[in-house]
Amino acid sequence: MVSPRFHASLAKGIDLFNRREFYEAHEAWEEGWIDELSDSRVLLQGLIQVAAGFFKLQCAAPIGTVKLLELGLTKLRPFVGRSLGVDLEALLPAVDRWHALARQLVAEKRADFDPSLFPKIGYTQSPGLVDGH
């Protein structure tokens, strides 16, 4: 069972993430993460790190992107199949591709990318139906 703020935080962060407002998404998820006592806090932590990774890319800092996406992917992978409605099966391969791109950017000393290709986060079920909420 997650804390009452968890789902509101999760949904708000997803909305911001899908608008490419990655810094604000990380803040929204952080609000839920701080209060969360169950192991679902690791799911939020992984999402925070993914959002922070994309923020670093927006700041033309792909070295930070590589590190943060790696950390986020490691935390999120165990949640596939029990992701509280977050469609990780679609998200994780997309983040993997961006991780590879960021590594390439670092290797080639570049920081250009197409922001229209940033991934979006979907739901596997209505967020209102998850966990009895």
Next chain:
Amino acid sequence: MRENKLFVFSDFFEHSTPPEKQSGRQLDATVSSGGTPTGLSILVVEDNPHIMEMYGYVLKKLAGELKGRVPIDVQFAADGHQALARLWQSPFDLVMLDLYMPVMDGFALIERIRGEDKLKHIPVLAISAGGEDTQARALGLGVNSYLRKPVRFAQVMETVKRLLEIQ
């Protein structure tokens, strides 16, 4: 065009020229939307590049809200000494500063700003992890506003708008 221009706001998020030099991130940089004498000039004094990125993001968003009606020119300095050099070079509408920095800290910088006729009118926003003693000392030296780290995006945005008198 200023010599230390690194990239422009319009480039900052959608596509980027590479400020991340392989020798390390360049702290002493200018972000500009093409600042003009009628625009707003903001000096950010901060030695932590991650926090600097956050402030840059806030100011980029502010420029976006203003939709180019008021160009915003942002310069960065990594310590008080660099900041003073910038302040003597050109006028600023706001100084955002950390208090604990190498070379010359924020307290010394505030004293210099408030002690100079040419600079003392500039609003100063101090942002620091320091507690009540730090806040009291900064306010006693004449900062206009104090925010305690960790700060939220909305806090910084609202305070900057208030100090710049932007509705």
